[in-house]
Amino acid sequence: MGQRIVRIAAGAVLTGGLCLFVAPGVVAGGPAYGQGSLKAEADPDSGLVRWHWQGQGLSLELAQLLPDQTRAFFMGRGFSAGQAEVVAEACVFQGIVRNTHAEEPIELDLARWRTRGRAGADRLRLNRDWQAIWEDLGVADSARIAFRWALFPTEHRFEPGDWLMGMVMVDRNPGDQFDLVLRWSAAGTDRRAVLSDLGCAGEGGGQ
Protein backbone atom coordinates (compact mmCIF):
# COMPACT_ATOMS: atom_id res chain seq x y z
CA MET A 1 0.00 0.00 0.00
CA GLY A 2 2.03 2.92 -1.24
CA GLN A 3 1.91 6.53 -0.21
CA ARG A 4 2.04 9.61 -2.34
CA ILE A 5 4.56 12.01 -0.86
CA VAL A 6 3.86 15.70 -1.34
CA ARG A 7 6.30 18.35 -0.24
CA ILE A 8 4.82 21.58 1.00
CA ALA A 9 6.34 24.83 2.12
CA ALA A 10 7.36 24.78 5.73
CA GLY A 11 6.51 27.64 8.04
CA ALA A 12 8.63 28.51 11.02
CA VAL A 13 7.83 29.51 14.57
CA LEU A 14 10.31 31.05 16.97
CA THR A 15 9.48 30.15 20.54
CA GLY A 16 11.09 32.49 23.00
CA GLY A 17 14.41 32.28 21.17
CA LEU A 18 14.78 28.76 22.49
CA CYS A 19 14.25 26.69 19.41
CA LEU A 20 12.86 26.68 15.97
CA PHE A 21 10.19 24.15 15.26
CA VAL A 22 8.21 24.09 12.27
CA ALA A 23 4.93 23.37 10.62
CA PRO A 24 4.74 20.32 8.39
CA GLY A 25 7.74 19.64 6.20
CA VAL A 26 6.39 16.60 4.47
CA VAL A 27 2.84 15.47 4.09
CA ALA A 28 2.09 11.97 2.98
CA GLY A 29 -1.40 11.63 1.64
CA GLY A 30 -2.92 9.27 -0.82
CA PRO A 31 -5.22 6.35 -1.14
CA ALA A 32 -7.83 5.71 1.50
CA TYR A 33 -6.91 3.17 4.16
CA GLY A 34 -10.11 1.18 4.27
CA GLN A 35 -12.49 4.00 5.11
CA GLY A 36 -9.93 6.40 6.43
CA SER A 37 -6.95 8.49 5.54
CA LEU A 38 -3.39 8.79 6.76
CA LYS A 39 -1.33 11.94 6.98
CA ALA A 40 2.27 12.29 8.07
CA GLU A 41 4.19 15.35 9.19
CA ALA A 42 7.95 15.45 9.59
CA ASP A 43 9.70 18.02 11.72
CA PRO A 44 12.54 19.35 9.55
CA ASP A 45 14.86 19.92 12.51
CA SER A 46 14.55 16.66 14.38
CA GLY A 47 13.27 14.52 11.51
CA LEU A 48 10.68 13.13 13.89
CA VAL A 49 7.48 12.06 12.17
CA ARG A 50 3.91 12.25 13.39
CA TRP A 51 1.21 10.18 11.70
CA HIS A 52 -2.50 10.87 11.90
CA TRP A 53 -5.01 8.27 10.77
CA GLN A 54 -8.71 9.10 10.83
CA GLY A 55 -11.73 7.12 9.74
CA GLN A 56 -14.70 5.04 10.87
CA GLY A 57 -15.13 7.06 14.06
CA LEU A 58 -11.53 6.61 15.20
CA SER A 59 -8.70 9.11 15.18
CA LEU A 60 -5.20 7.88 15.97
CA GLU A 61 -2.11 10.06 16.18
CA LEU A 62 1.31 8.48 16.59
CA ALA A 63 4.35 10.68 17.14
CA GLN A 64 7.85 9.25 17.18
CA LEU A 65 9.82 9.63 20.38
CA LEU A 66 13.58 9.68 20.38
CA PRO A 67 15.30 7.17 22.64
CA ASP A 68 16.73 10.20 24.49
CA GLN A 69 13.23 11.51 25.12
CA THR A 70 12.16 8.17 26.52
CA ARG A 71 15.25 7.99 28.73
CA ALA A 72 14.68 11.53 30.02
CA PHE A 73 11.01 10.98 30.74
CA PHE A 74 11.47 7.80 32.75
CA MET A 75 14.61 8.93 34.58
CA GLY A 76 12.52 11.93 35.64
CA ARG A 77 9.93 9.52 37.02
CA GLY A 78 12.32 7.52 39.21
CA PHE A 79 13.86 4.96 36.87
CA SER A 80 17.62 4.47 37.10
CA ALA A 81 19.68 5.09 33.96
CA GLY A 82 19.99 1.36 33.39
CA GLN A 83 16.29 0.75 33.84
CA ALA A 84 15.33 3.63 31.54
CA GLU A 85 17.70 2.25 28.93
CA VAL A 86 15.55 -0.88 28.70
CA VAL A 87 12.61 1.24 27.53
CA ALA A 88 14.74 3.47 25.32
CA GLU A 89 15.81 0.40 23.34
CA ALA A 90 12.18 -0.20 22.38
CA CYS A 91 10.24 1.63 19.67
CA VAL A 92 8.15 4.26 21.45
CA PHE A 93 5.45 6.62 20.19
CA GLN A 94 3.27 9.20 21.86
CA GLY A 95 -0.23 8.11 20.91
CA ILE A 96 -3.54 9.97 20.96
CA VAL A 97 -6.82 8.14 20.34
CA ARG A 98 -10.12 9.94 19.95
CA ASN A 99 -13.62 8.73 19.37
CA THR A 100 -14.79 11.07 16.61
CA HIS A 101 -18.17 9.44 16.12
CA ALA A 102 -21.13 11.56 17.17
CA GLU A 103 -23.08 8.78 18.87
CA GLU A 104 -21.35 5.40 18.99
CA PRO A 105 -18.76 4.30 21.54
CA ILE A 106 -15.64 2.54 20.30
CA GLU A 107 -13.71 -0.19 22.08
CA LEU A 108 -9.99 -0.78 21.74
CA ASP A 109 -7.83 -3.67 22.82
CA LEU A 110 -4.20 -3.03 21.94
CA ALA A 111 -3.51 -6.74 22.39
CA ARG A 112 -5.30 -7.19 19.05
CA TRP A 113 -3.08 -4.74 17.19
CA ARG A 114 -0.19 -6.11 15.15
CA THR A 115 2.92 -4.78 13.46
CA ARG A 116 4.15 -6.25 10.19
CA GLY A 117 7.72 -5.84 9.06
CA ARG A 118 10.57 -7.70 7.46
CA ALA A 119 10.90 -9.91 10.51
CA GLY A 120 7.22 -10.87 10.32
CA ALA A 121 4.21 -9.96 12.43
CA ASP A 122 4.38 -9.01 16.07
CA ARG A 123 2.18 -7.54 18.75
CA LEU A 124 2.65 -4.39 20.79
CA ARG A 125 4.54 -4.36 24.08
CA LEU A 126 1.85 -3.90 26.67
CA ASN A 127 1.87 -2.76 30.27
CA ARG A 128 1.64 -6.30 31.61
CA ASP A 129 4.77 -7.28 29.64
CA TRP A 130 6.69 -4.36 31.07
CA GLN A 131 5.53 -4.74 34.65
CA ALA A 132 6.99 -8.25 34.75
CA ILE A 133 10.33 -6.80 33.62
CA TRP A 134 10.18 -3.98 36.18
CA GLU A 135 9.48 -6.45 38.94
CA ASP A 136 12.54 -8.50 37.95
CA LEU A 137 14.68 -5.36 37.84
CA GLY A 138 13.41 -4.09 41.19
CA VAL A 139 12.03 -0.82 39.83
CA ALA A 140 10.62 1.41 42.58
CA ASP A 141 6.87 1.34 43.10
CA SER A 142 6.46 5.05 42.33
CA ALA A 143 8.30 4.62 39.03
CA ARG A 144 6.19 1.59 38.11
CA ILE A 145 3.02 3.57 38.86
CA ALA A 146 4.18 6.38 36.57
CA PHE A 147 5.03 3.88 33.86
CA ARG A 148 1.63 2.18 34.07
CA TRP A 149 -0.27 5.47 33.73
CA ALA A 150 2.07 6.91 31.08
CA LEU A 151 1.40 3.97 28.79
CA PHE A 152 -1.68 3.99 26.64
CA PRO A 153 -4.15 1.67 28.37
CA THR A 154 -4.34 -1.81 26.84
CA GLU A 155 -8.13 -1.92 26.81
CA HIS A 156 -10.41 1.07 26.68
CA ARG A 157 -13.94 2.11 25.79
CA PHE A 158 -14.26 5.62 24.38
CA GLU A 159 -17.63 7.32 24.44
CA PRO A 160 -18.24 10.12 21.92
CA GLY A 161 -15.92 13.00 22.77
CA ASP A 162 -13.54 10.85 24.82
CA TRP A 163 -9.84 10.83 24.04
CA LEU A 164 -6.60 9.81 25.68
CA MET A 165 -2.90 10.35 25.22
CA GLY A 166 -0.32 7.75 26.17
CA MET A 167 2.84 6.01 25.09
CA VAL A 168 2.49 3.19 22.58
CA MET A 169 5.39 0.75 22.49
CA VAL A 170 6.15 -1.51 19.59
CA ASP A 171 8.33 -4.59 19.84
CA ARG A 172 10.74 -3.39 17.17
CA ASN A 173 14.14 -1.73 17.17
CA PRO A 174 14.90 1.99 16.76
CA GLY A 175 15.00 2.79 13.05
CA ASP A 176 12.79 -0.16 11.99
CA GLN A 177 10.02 0.26 9.40
CA PHE A 178 6.70 -1.53 9.76
CA ASP A 179 2.99 -1.52 8.99
CA LEU A 180 0.53 -1.25 11.85
CA VAL A 181 -2.72 -3.22 11.80
CA LEU A 182 -5.41 -1.55 13.92
CA ARG A 183 -8.45 -3.40 15.18
CA TRP A 184 -11.30 -1.95 17.17
CA SER A 185 -15.04 -2.31 17.47
CA ALA A 186 -17.85 0.18 17.09
CA ALA A 187 -21.57 -0.46 17.30
CA GLY A 188 -20.88 -4.17 17.77
CA THR A 189 -18.90 -4.40 14.55
CA ASP A 190 -15.21 -5.20 14.25
CA ARG A 191 -13.22 -2.59 12.33
CA ARG A 192 -9.74 -2.87 10.84
CA ALA A 193 -7.26 -0.53 9.21
CA VAL A 194 -3.66 -0.85 8.07
CA LEU A 195 -1.23 2.05 8.47
CA SER A 196 1.66 1.49 6.09
CA ASP A 197 5.29 2.53 6.29
CA LEU A 198 5.49 3.71 9.86
CA GLY A 199 8.93 3.89 11.41
CA CYS A 200 10.63 3.88 14.78
CA ALA A 201 12.84 6.84 15.60
CA GLY A 202 16.53 6.09 15.79
CA GLU A 203 19.08 7.61 18.15
CA GLY A 204 19.70 10.43 15.69
CA GLY A 205 16.12 11.30 14.77
CA GLY A 206 13.09 10.17 12.85
CA GLN A 207 12.81 8.15 9.69
Added chain:
Amino acid sequence: MRVPDLYVASSRGRAILCAFLLLALPLTSGAAEGQLTPLLEHPQAPTFELEDMDGEWHRLEQYRGQVVVVNFWATWCPPCREELPSLQRLWEDKRDQGLVVLGVNVGEDAERIFFFTADYPVDFPLLLDRDSAVIEAWPVRGIPTTFILDREGRMAYRAIGAREFDAPELRARVRELLDD
Protein backbone atom coordinates in the same frame (compact mmCIF):
# COMPACT_ATOMS: atom_id res chain seq x y z
CA MET B 1 1.55 25.26 26.17
CA ARG B 2 3.88 24.86 29.14
CA VAL B 3 7.36 23.40 28.83
CA PRO B 4 7.52 19.78 30.02
CA ASP B 5 9.66 19.28 33.09
CA LEU B 6 12.44 17.54 31.25
CA TYR B 7 16.04 17.76 32.31
CA VAL B 8 17.66 19.90 29.67
CA ALA B 9 21.29 20.91 30.07
CA SER B 10 22.90 20.65 26.66
CA SER B 11 22.35 21.53 23.04
CA ARG B 12 21.24 17.96 22.49
CA GLY B 13 18.91 18.37 25.42
CA ARG B 14 17.56 21.53 23.83
CA ALA B 15 16.84 19.61 20.65
CA ILE B 16 15.00 17.03 22.73
CA LEU B 17 13.01 19.76 24.40
CA CYS B 18 12.06 21.20 21.00
CA ALA B 19 10.94 17.80 19.83
CA PHE B 20 8.89 17.28 22.98
CA LEU B 21 7.22 20.65 22.52
CA LEU B 22 6.30 19.63 19.01
CA LEU B 23 5.01 16.28 20.18
CA ALA B 24 2.90 17.90 22.85
CA LEU B 25 0.91 19.67 20.16
CA PRO B 26 -1.66 17.29 18.71
CA LEU B 27 -2.51 17.48 15.04
CA THR B 28 -6.14 17.78 15.91
CA SER B 29 -7.85 20.14 18.31
CA GLY B 30 -7.38 19.80 22.05
CA ALA B 31 -10.00 19.31 24.70
CA ALA B 32 -13.43 18.06 23.70
CA GLU B 33 -15.00 21.18 25.13
CA GLY B 34 -18.18 20.44 27.01
CA GLN B 35 -18.95 16.84 26.18
CA LEU B 36 -19.66 14.58 29.15
CA THR B 37 -20.81 10.98 29.24
CA PRO B 38 -23.89 10.54 31.43
CA LEU B 39 -23.66 7.42 33.59
CA LEU B 40 -27.26 6.33 33.41
CA GLU B 41 -27.23 3.93 36.37
CA HIS B 42 -25.54 6.51 38.62
CA PRO B 43 -23.24 4.01 40.38
CA GLN B 44 -22.11 4.90 43.87
CA ALA B 45 -18.59 6.32 43.84
CA PRO B 46 -15.95 4.23 45.63
CA THR B 47 -15.01 5.83 48.88
CA PHE B 48 -11.55 7.14 49.72
CA GLU B 49 -9.61 9.01 52.34
CA LEU B 50 -6.56 10.91 51.08
CA GLU B 51 -4.16 13.54 52.39
CA ASP B 52 -3.80 16.83 50.58
CA MET B 53 -0.71 18.99 50.01
CA ASP B 54 -1.11 20.64 53.40
CA GLY B 55 -1.39 17.40 55.33
CA GLU B 56 -5.16 17.65 55.72
CA TRP B 57 -7.16 14.46 55.22
CA HIS B 58 -10.23 14.35 52.97
CA ARG B 59 -12.87 11.64 53.12
CA LEU B 60 -15.15 11.56 50.12
CA GLU B 61 -18.13 11.03 52.43
CA GLN B 62 -17.55 14.38 54.11
CA TYR B 63 -18.74 16.03 50.90
CA ARG B 64 -22.04 14.14 50.77
CA GLY B 65 -24.77 16.68 50.02
CA GLN B 66 -22.50 18.60 47.67
CA VAL B 67 -21.73 18.14 43.99
CA VAL B 68 -18.16 16.84 43.69
CA VAL B 69 -15.81 16.81 40.72
CA VAL B 70 -13.13 14.12 41.10
CA ASN B 71 -10.28 14.57 38.63
CA PHE B 72 -7.48 11.97 38.32
CA TRP B 73 -4.27 13.54 37.06
CA ALA B 74 -0.45 13.69 37.13
CA THR B 75 2.01 16.52 36.56
CA TRP B 76 3.70 14.75 33.62
CA CYS B 77 0.42 14.25 31.73
CA PRO B 78 -0.04 17.01 29.10
CA PRO B 79 -3.85 16.78 28.80
CA CYS B 80 -4.10 16.86 32.61
CA ARG B 81 -2.17 20.11 32.65
CA GLU B 82 -4.28 21.48 29.83
CA GLU B 83 -7.56 21.15 31.71
CA LEU B 84 -6.46 22.26 35.20
CA PRO B 85 -7.05 25.99 34.61
CA SER B 86 -10.62 25.35 33.46
CA LEU B 87 -11.27 23.20 36.53
CA GLN B 88 -10.04 26.09 38.64
CA ARG B 89 -12.39 28.50 36.84
CA LEU B 90 -15.33 26.13 37.25
CA TRP B 91 -14.60 25.80 40.97
CA GLU B 92 -14.25 29.55 41.43
CA ASP B 93 -17.57 30.08 39.68
CA LYS B 94 -19.59 27.40 41.49
CA ARG B 95 -18.02 26.82 44.90
CA ASP B 96 -20.42 29.19 46.62
CA GLN B 97 -23.27 27.11 45.23
CA GLY B 98 -21.88 23.91 46.75
CA LEU B 99 -19.42 22.62 44.15
CA VAL B 100 -16.34 20.77 45.39
CA VAL B 101 -13.38 19.95 43.13
CA LEU B 102 -10.87 17.31 44.23
CA GLY B 103 -7.76 16.73 42.14
CA VAL B 104 -6.43 13.25 42.83
CA ASN B 105 -2.78 13.08 41.84
CA VAL B 106 -1.56 9.64 40.89
CA GLY B 107 1.75 8.40 42.28
CA GLU B 108 3.65 11.65 42.87
CA ASP B 109 4.89 13.33 46.01
CA ALA B 110 3.90 16.67 47.53
CA GLU B 111 7.21 18.32 46.68
CA ARG B 112 6.89 17.69 42.95
CA ILE B 113 3.29 18.92 42.96
CA PHE B 114 4.25 21.98 44.98
CA PHE B 115 6.75 23.08 42.32
CA PHE B 116 4.27 22.23 39.57
CA THR B 117 1.63 24.50 41.07
CA ALA B 118 3.95 27.48 40.69
CA ASP B 119 3.13 27.27 36.97
CA TYR B 120 -0.39 25.88 37.34
CA PRO B 121 -1.92 27.57 40.37
CA VAL B 122 -5.04 25.87 41.67
CA ASP B 123 -6.81 26.50 44.95
CA PHE B 124 -8.99 23.42 45.20
CA PRO B 125 -7.59 20.44 47.16
CA LEU B 126 -4.92 18.35 45.46
CA LEU B 127 -4.98 14.91 47.04
CA LEU B 128 -2.09 12.44 47.06
CA ASP B 129 -2.86 8.93 45.84
CA ARG B 130 0.74 7.92 46.36
CA ASP B 131 0.35 4.17 45.92
CA SER B 132 -2.39 4.49 43.25
CA ALA B 133 -4.78 2.45 45.40
CA VAL B 134 -7.63 4.91 44.87
CA ILE B 135 -7.37 5.21 41.11
CA GLU B 136 -7.15 1.42 40.88
CA ALA B 137 -10.41 1.17 42.84
CA TRP B 138 -12.22 3.57 40.52
CA PRO B 139 -13.28 2.68 36.96
CA VAL B 140 -10.31 4.45 35.39
CA ARG B 141 -7.99 3.11 32.69
CA GLY B 142 -6.16 6.30 31.67
CA ILE B 143 -5.62 9.88 32.82
CA PRO B 144 -7.04 12.40 32.86
CA THR B 145 -10.39 10.92 33.79
CA THR B 146 -12.96 13.01 35.63
CA PHE B 147 -16.19 12.12 37.40
CA ILE B 148 -18.93 14.44 38.52
CA LEU B 149 -20.80 13.13 41.54
CA ASP B 150 -24.30 14.18 42.50
CA ARG B 151 -25.28 15.22 46.03
CA GLU B 152 -25.84 11.56 46.94
CA GLY B 153 -22.25 10.63 46.07
CA ARG B 154 -23.26 8.85 42.87
CA MET B 155 -21.38 9.12 39.59
CA ALA B 156 -23.52 11.23 37.28
CA TYR B 157 -21.04 12.05 34.50
CA ARG B 158 -17.63 10.95 33.30
CA ALA B 159 -15.09 12.56 30.98
CA ILE B 160 -12.11 10.66 29.58
CA GLY B 161 -9.45 13.02 28.27
CA ALA B 162 -9.16 16.75 28.82
CA ARG B 163 -12.18 19.04 28.75
CA GLU B 164 -12.82 22.74 28.99
CA PHE B 165 -14.65 22.47 32.30
CA ASP B 166 -16.03 25.96 32.11
CA ALA B 167 -17.51 25.46 28.64
CA PRO B 168 -21.20 26.44 28.61
CA GLU B 169 -22.52 22.94 27.95
CA LEU B 170 -20.54 21.47 30.81
CA ARG B 171 -21.39 24.28 33.22
CA ALA B 172 -25.04 23.63 32.43
CA ARG B 173 -24.68 19.97 33.46
CA VAL B 174 -23.04 21.01 36.73
CA ARG B 175 -25.73 23.62 37.34
CA GLU B 176 -28.43 20.98 36.89
CA LEU B 177 -26.80 18.81 39.56
CA LEU B 178 -26.44 21.79 41.89
CA ASP B 179 -30.10 22.65 41.40
CA ASP B 180 -31.30 19.11 42.22
